[in-house]
Amino acid sequence: MRKGSVGIVAPEKIPFETPLVLENGQTLPRFDLMIETYGTLNAEKSNAVLICHALSGHHHVAGYHSAQEKHPGWWDNMVGPGKPIDTDRFFVVGLNNLGGCHGSTGPLTQNPETGKDYGADFPVVTVKDWVKSQTMLADHLGIRKWAAVVGGSLGGMQALQWTIDYPDRVAHALVIASAPKLSAQNIAFNDVARQAILTDPDFSDGHYAQESKIPTRGLRIARMMGHITYLAEDGLGEKFGRDLHSDGYQYGYGVEFEIESYLRYQGDKFAGRFDANTYLLMTKALDYFDPAAEYGHNLQKALKDVQAKFFVASFSTDWRFSPERSKELVRALIAARKPVQYIEVQSDHGHDAFLMEDEAYIRAVAAYMNNVYKDAQA
């Protein structure tokens, strides 16, 4: 399936000078969104696809920023010429969400009211706020209606929120490895991650940057724990089992099993590249997401005015957002008489499967996007 690459791409920072009123009552006087686009917007502006990112994602969805860059964008297997989200057909937009740490306005950028970085003063934003900011981006790009809004995990939540809040602006929503709201267990894992960061002495109440500190310990623990929950138990067993890192037991607290080496490496890598305040607010956006709440906690009612058609996908071994959670959405869509295609992909890769090269999954998205393209031409 893997075909061409979008090649070398450049991000762009789009300034928005209009104030944005947030769900928590605060107002952002202005903001920037860092974006990347691939493909060409057609004359009718009917072929635009928005890619919404998950917890640690960003605008760099596909291609390379330079010939030296080792790894392509985070969904390069899905987005490119001839790929399921085909850049020969679609104008694809990736963005870094508000509160992110990859160039959009967030904890790492300057608060115009103080002249200092926002840090912990950056407001807690929600999926609804993100979608609102994304409508301003759509307006800026001249896109009245997205051919599709696509996302996995927290990205899928944004796609769903789009169809509810702006029903006439989304033709298709692809909601992958997601859920209509978090469970108590999901929230619990998020809270432990947050507590690890908040209680790291180097967190300094979120103003660590001003003190030239980084709460790497907390971020590392948060990521290590998160990583376990993104993987399937069976997949972990097949990949690592009880394999030892060295010969024999060490009877100490260094790396003993290969799984420990792997997890600590993932934790260290993440702690070195991700902002702690952003991690905190992304997990809160996950916790708060519950579009049915506004509609008497009735998801079917929340979907009543939706005009989009849906593609919903889940992965058999995903226990963070299990197939059952996707089926809740599918059942509500069916009850609300909305068109929906659902696929449960057999996979050993747990929640992370949505980022991976699974033949059945990639083909299902490709087939669905073919229909999206036909709709966009009509």
Add this chain to the structure above:
Amino acid sequence: MRKGSVGIVAPEKIPFETPLVLENGQTLPRFDLMIETYGTLNAEKSNAVLICHALSGHHHVAGYHSAQEKHPGWWDNMVGPGKPIDTDRFFVVGLNNLGGCHGSTGPLTQNPETGKDYGADFPVVTVKDWVKSQTMLADHLGIRKWAAVVGGSLGGMQALQWTIDYPDRVAHALVIASAPKLSAQNIAFNDVARQAILTDPDFSDGHYAQESKIPTRGLRIARMMGHITYLAEDGLGEKFGRDLHSDGYQYGYGVEFEIESYLRYQGDKFAGRFDANTYLLMTKALDYFDPAAEYGHNLQKALKDVQAKFFVASFSTDWRFSPERSKELVRALIAARKPVQYIEVQSDHGHDAFLMEDEAYIRAVAAYMNNVYKDAQA
């Protein structure tokens, strides 16, 4: 089912002045085991039952240390007059394992070679070491053969190890909510817990006591995460769901959902009462446990000379030690032609179910212990 209490009980510290050679090659020159006993040892010394504890357990299994004590011992619903492990019939022994923090020799006790507390210098002990020390305790009590060795989780591992290492000294083994070895996912969760403690600045390389510090941050995170994994997702959902702690969203990092309040409380309570070095070494004992390893990684072979009869129990929603893990043991016992009774209890309480008052579970243990009693009389 809940019948009488063993009433007010007093622990006893048993000194062992014989050196104990550990699996890691180190020798403990001497050690103490803190124990509690209930009921009366019969003249034939055939009615003794050993209770092995799990990660955070100890010798105080049943009854109260004083009339003021609020909560009884940790398995009071299982042990007492007329209860499944009936102290009118059995002489029941509870102990705090080596390396524990409840009075037995461990990180909190004095190293006779230095005159200072062991702290981080206490050696990493294994399930095999514990069982070896428990044979010395049996000898001290004049017990040649246990009527039963009983344990849940890490306690069940000790019961299993007993039957393999000392086949003629155990008549029955009750292995509850346990596994013949940890999976990669189990080890991964343990390692994140350890990393949370080891990287807490107040851990001070394990010599925090000498510096009058306690690594409460790390212990708290370890326990919060552990606690999530001990509970069932559905059980958490039913108990907490998305219930808010106050009215409406707070848009901050204080307690927002009830599940957060509960977890933080559990974490704080644990951090205030448990020793960090003990937590570390208990999790290592879990990781290392793999009795089949000595027998070419063939569990059936490891069980070849076992003389004990087995009772194995698992709980439907326990995902830390799932029913599948108990079945591995059951299948190996059957293949090795050893008598085994197996029950999978339907429960909403996840791994913690083994400590709880479930009618079907309690009755199954009671029925099995009735047979144990008959065997002990024969």
